[in-house]
Amino acid sequence: MRPIGVFGGTFDPIHYGHLRTAFEMLQALRFDEVRFIPCGDPPHRGVTFASARQRLRMVELAVSGQEGFAVDDREIRRTGPSYTIDTLLTLRAEFPDRALGLIVGMDAFLGLPEWHRWGEILDVAHIIVAHRPGWKAPDIGPLGDMIAEFGTHRVEDLHAASHGRIHIHAVTQLEISSTEIRDLVAAGRDPRFLMPDAVRGEIENSGCYAPGESRDEVSQERAAPAEK
Numbered sequence: 001m002r003p004i005g006v007f008g009g010t011f012d013p014i015h016y017g018h019l020r021t022a023f024e025m026l027q028a029l030r031f032d033e034v035r036f037i038p039c040g041d042p043p044h045r046g047v048t049f050a051s052a053r054q055r056l057r058m059v060e061l062a063v064s065g066q067e068g069f070a071v072d073d074r075e076i077r078r079t080g081p082s083y084t085i086d087t088l089l090t091l092r093a094e095f096p097d098r099a100l101g102l103i104v105g106m107d108a109f110l111g112l113p114e115w116h117r118w119g120e121i122l123d124v125a126h127i128i129v130a131h132r133p134g135w136k137a138p139d140i141g142p143l144g145d146m147i148a149e150f151g152t153h154r155v156e157d158l159h160a161a162s163h164g165r166i167h168i169h170a171v172t173q174l175e176i177s178s179t180e181i182r183d184l185v186a187a188g189r190d191p192r193f194l195m196p197d198a199v200r201g202e203i204e205n206s207g208c209y210a211p212g213e214s215r216d217e218v219s220q221e222r223a224a225p226a227e228k
């Protein structure tokens, strides 16, 4: 059975940088599906701008109708900080023999050593790193060592084992960020062509990034440690 791609993020909001990356991974790595898992309570940043429900809704609208894309709301249903290792362990329990590929951007990968129990991630899943504009793969330090030991260029290796490899994959570089979109909307400008129209419509209807809109209270209350 083909691997499942696991794409976590705050998705505040989801945009074409996320969607194109996931789509290229789905095709190039021959994944069975890519699951978008919006973070319930992001431990690495403490607050979100749109609420968990709104972010989930935007992800649902964005992937709707796309074969091979799925939305998974387990982190939003769970209480407490959304640690990636916990998410992977629940997926592993559900799919004992499947290869799981955790998809992260290079910027997120570089922050991996701050994540909760990060050393255990490769015991549960592969790590798939999307090259993002302006970021270089580390060749020294703990991540450099990890790439030297577990890195592979071969897509077959991701299918042959259920976990334990790191694969760095170049994707079409779309320099779009959620921060830029929020700033744009807050400044009264139109985010058209940076995301699917359905997501743009939802942002407009909910007013979630309008100037003066408060951050998600739940996340604010739980704001805490800098790990994921």
Ligand code: ATP
Pocket (backbone or CB within 6 Å): 008, 009, 010, 011, 012, 016, 017, 018, 021, 103, 104, 105, 106, 107, 108, 130, 131, 132, 174, 175, 176, 177, 178, 179, 180
């Ligand atoms: P923010 O600007 O709020 O930090 P973001 O645009 O980086 O948000 P996240 O939801 O934090 O989006 O990212 C989820 C995942 O998607 C991360 O692994 C991140 O590296 C990756 N990612 C984000 N934007 C892009 C992009 N333009 N191209 C490729 N990967 C991306």
